[in-house]
Structure formats: C-alpha cells, structure tokens
Amino acid sequence: MTEAMLGFIGLGNMGGPMAVNLAAAGNALICYDASGTAERAPDGAQHASSAAEVAEKAAIVFLCLPDGPIANKVAGELMAAPARIVEVVVDNTTSGANEARATHDMLAETGIAYADAPVSGGASGARAGTLAMMVATSDALYTRLEPLLLPMAKNARHVGREPGQGMAMKLLNNFLSGMAMAATSEAIAFGARQGLDMATIIDTVSVSSGTNTAITDKFPKRILSESFDSGFATRLMTKDLQLYVDSCKQLDAPRRLSETLLEQVWGQMLVDMPASDFTEIYPFTLTRDK
Numbered sequence: 349m350t351e352a353m354l355g356f357i358g359l360g361n362m363g364g365p366m367a368v369n370l371a372a373a374g375n376a377l378i379c380y381d382a383s384g385t386a387e388r389a390p391d392g393a394q395h396a397s398s399a400a401e402v403a404e405k406a407a408i409v410f411l412c413l414p415d416g417p418i419a420n421k422v423a424g425e426l427m428a429a430p431a432r433i434v435e436v437v438v439d440n441t442t443s444g445a446n447e448a449r450a451t452h453d454m455l456a457e458t459g460i461a462y463a464d465a466p467v468s469g470g471a472s473g474a475r476a477g478t479l480a481m482m483v484a485t486s487d488a489l490y491t492r493l494e495p496l497l498l499p500m501a502k503n504a505r506h507v508g509r510e511p512g513q514g515m516a517m518k519l520l521n522n523f524l525s526g527m528a529m530a531a532t533s534e535a536i537a538f539g540a541r542q543g544l545d546m547a548t549i550i551d552t553v554s555v556s557s558g559t560n561t562a563i564t565d566k567f568p569k570r571i572l573s574e575s576f577d578s579g580f581a582t583r584l585m586t587k588d589l590q591l592y593v594d595s596c597k598q599l600d601a602p603r604r605l606s607e608t609l610l611e612q613v614w615g616q617m618l619v620d621m622p623a624s625d626f627t628e629i630y631p632f633t634l635t636r637d638k
C-alpha cells in the first residue's frame with residue numbers, strides 16, 4: 349500500500365537510507381534535513397525548506413532525529429504549520445519513554461496521531477532494510493502503517509499500544525547492546541594478555557555460550573578490521589544509556605549494572621573520545637581500563 353505523499357525529516361546515518369528504502373517501495377516522499385536536504389534526500393524525492401513545508405504536503409511524517417528534545421521541537425513545528433495536512437507522526441528517533449509521551453500528548457491536542465517507532469540494526473541494517481522497529485501505537489494505526497514500515501524494517505514489531513513503550517523496548521535493547529560491547533572488550537583484552545589471537549577468540553566465542561552481538565557482528569566487522577565505522581556515535585550510545593538509567597531511577601527499577609556501565613564506561617568514553625564511533629570502545633578499553 350502507498351500513501352499519497354509521505355514526509356521524512358532527519359536524513360542522517362539512519363534516516364538517509366531509511367528514506368531511500370521508503371522511496372524504493374514506490375512511495376512519493378517530501379524530505380527535510382536541517383543540515384542540507386538536497387545532498388541527503390533520495391533520488392526523486394521533493395525537497396522541503398522547513399518542517400512546516402513537510403507538514404503542509406504529507407499526511408504521514410517520519411522523524412529520525414538525534415534525540416527526544418529535537419524530535420519534540422520538530423513535532424511542534426509540524427503542529428504549528430498554518431496549512432498543515434499532517435495527521436500521523438511516526439517517530440523513529442531514540443527518545444526516552446517520557447519524551448515520547450510528551451510528544452504524543454502535545455500532538456494529540458491538535459488531533460495528530462503519534463507512533464513511537466525507534467529502530468535497531470545500525471546504518472548497515474538501515475541500508476539493507478533489515479532493521480528491527482519497535483512500534484507502540486493503536487492496533488488500527490499499526491495496521492495502516494505496517495506496509496510503509498516493512499521496506500525499512502523487515503523486523504518491525506508492534507510492541508505495545510501505550511505511547512513510550514516502543515522507546516522503552518529500544519532503551520532496554522541498547523542497555524544490552526552497550527553491555528555486550530563493554531564486556532566483550534574487556535574479555536578480548538584479557539585474552540590478548542594471555543597471547544590469544546583476536547580472530548580466534550571471536551571465532552571460538554561465537555559458537556560458545558558467551559556469544560552476543562558484539563562478538564558476532566561489531567568485533568568481526570568493525571573492530572578486527574580497525575575500520576570503526578558502525579555509524580553509531582558514542583554520543584548516541586551514551587544518550588540512550590542515560591535515558592535508560594533515568595527511567596530506571598524514576599520507576600525504582602534494578603539498575604546496578606546499567607548505572608556502572610554508564611558512569612564507568614560509556615560516560616568516560618564520551619569525555620575522552622567525544623567524536624568517536626561506539627566501536628572504538630575496544631581501543632578505549634585497552635588504554636583507559638587498566
């Protein structure tokens with residue numbers, strides 16, 4: 349199914365290739381990115397000069413922005429567009445659950461529906477259309493959206509009906525991913541001290557009980573090769589973990605490991621290597637965690 353014209357705002361490492369896949373599925377798109385739309389939009393898409401212009405030409409608008417405050421601000425710009433036709437906002441940003449609820453409630457005041465729909469799978473998954481997408485919205489809206497989501501996210505899941513539940517699913521996933529990266533870095537540093545070869549460790553652990561996504565994906569593809577090019581910034585990993593820990597505190601949920609991971613690993617790495625890719629956790633671990 350295609351909708352008349354879809355909007356896409358935020359064409360970065362994730363939003364750029366997601367918009368390409370949405371267009372490739374036969375959907376007409378109007379796009380906007382504050383850093384320059386023309387060089388980031390898919391071929392054939394219309395270029396808007398503001399979020400408001402997108403709101404005036406598209407009934408369904410996707411957001412893939414750096415964080416919750418920016419997504420909330422852009423949602424406000426959509427709402428305020430004088431001749432808006434937008435009726436649904438699909439938020440692919442990783443915001444916190446609270447931020448998603450705030451954006452949902454703000455949009456609801458003007459009758460615009462909201463689905464939180466953060467993604468997992470990295471820039472390579474975004475290019476391949478194989479992302480996981482964690483969607484929280486009503487059954488009726490999910491049914492309408494699903495044909496649009498699947499070309500971007502083969503692994504879309506309708507995880508809940510309450511705003512913020514998609515974000516909560518994403519944050520708990522990224523806590524696990526961040527822990528796997530940190531723990532695997534420490535384990536491989538130990539192995540190296542014992543004279544074990546990194547490629548051998550990866551090959552062996554990947555078929556053993558310690559396997560995880562760091563060992564099956566990030567280490568073989570981005571760290572062993574020293575390319576450090578996952579496209580997921582340390583700044584974004586730290587933002588996600590901070591949101592997770594903040595939510596745990598708010599709900600008095602267990603957080604011993606996540607708090608330690610934030611304070612002693614990712615938070616420190618952000619201070620030492622503010623512009624790094626998150627796969628640089630291994631060199632960070634070697635130099636910092638002695």
Ligand code: NAD
Pocket residue numbers: 357358359360361362363380381382383384399412413414415418422440441442443467468469470471578579580581584
């Ligand atoms: P990015 O920084 O590469 O892209 C964000 C884009 O938003 C940029 O092109 C920027 O110019 C644009 N932008 C910022 N403010 C804007 C505004 N006010 N109006 C219009 N455009 C604006 O970030 P990314 O890596 O694509 O991540 C986007 C979201 O997806 C983040 O919330 C991130 O946590 C999440 N995410 C990222 C990955 C990854 O591997 N990169 C994986 C899963 C989820």
